[in-house]
Amino acid sequence: MPTNLKKLVRSRMEKTGESYATSLRYVRRRAEKRRPAEAAAPKSGFPYVRYKGAVSRDPRIDAYARSVQGPLGETIARLTALVRRVVPAHDEAVVHGAPQFCIGGMPFCYVVGHSKHVNLGFCDGAALADPAGLLEGTGKTMRHVKVRPGGEAPPAALSHLIRSAARRVREIQSADAAPVAPRRKS
Numbered sequence: 001m002p003t004n005l006k007k008l009v010r011s012r013m014e015k016t017g018e019s020y021a022t023s024l025r026y027v028r029r030r031a032e033k034r035r036p037a038e039a040a041a042p043k044s045g046f047p048y049v050r051y052k053g054a055v056s057r058d059p060r061i062d063a064y065a066r067s068v069q070g071p072l073g074e075t076i077a078r079l080t081a082l083v084r085r086v087v088p089a090h091d092e093a094v095v096h097g098a099p100q101f102c103i104g105g106m107p108f109c110y111v112v113g114h115s116k117h118v119n120l121g122f123c124d125g126a127a128l129a130d131p132a133g134l135l136e137g138t139g140k141t142m143r144h145v146k147v148r149p150g151g152e153a154p155p156a157a158l159s160h161l162i163r164s165a166a167r168r169v170r171e172i173q174s175a176d177a178a179p180v181a182p183r184r185k186s
Contacts, residue, residue, distance in 0.1 A: 051105045120144060121143070
């Protein structure tokens with residue numbers, strides 16, 4: 001038996017004076033009532049946010065790409081053009097100075113320039129299939145692909161990741177829009 005379950009049962013026993021078996025039954029029934037609500041939660045741990053200021057084509061993103069000089073700026077412009085080409089029906093926003101690509105205000109990827117590389121990041125990258133093995137990172141949800149100037153990242157693999165991330169956001173939005181059955185009173 002899990003330790004947390006033992007703690008709940010013992011706590012119940014102390015509060016009510018019930019036997020171990022009665023307290024265990026109560027704790028298990030209560031857990032069964034909570035399970036349907038847990039099943040309705042998103043499949044991943046990513047806390048989905050919506051950017052209210054997302055527009056169909058944000059000129060600040062092009063200005064950001066132009067502001068970075070040399071090969072890094074070219075890489076940022078190339079990745080931005082790739083995202084725009086692969087997912088034409090998207091919104092854009094600049095958040096914390098970095099371009100974010102969204103669907104209905106929910107971000108699916110971003111582009112961030114660093115001193116020696118550019119990250120093409122995926123907000124729910126841990127849930128994406130990565131057959132080419134490009135994704136890096138160890139966080140709970142986010143993953144990124146490091147694209148170095150002069151080093152070629154395969155555009156087909158990047159396109160697949162971008163498409164998959166956008167599809168995932170659309171699925172989550174459609175699941176949120178689905179009608180929810182009213183809860184029964186117990």
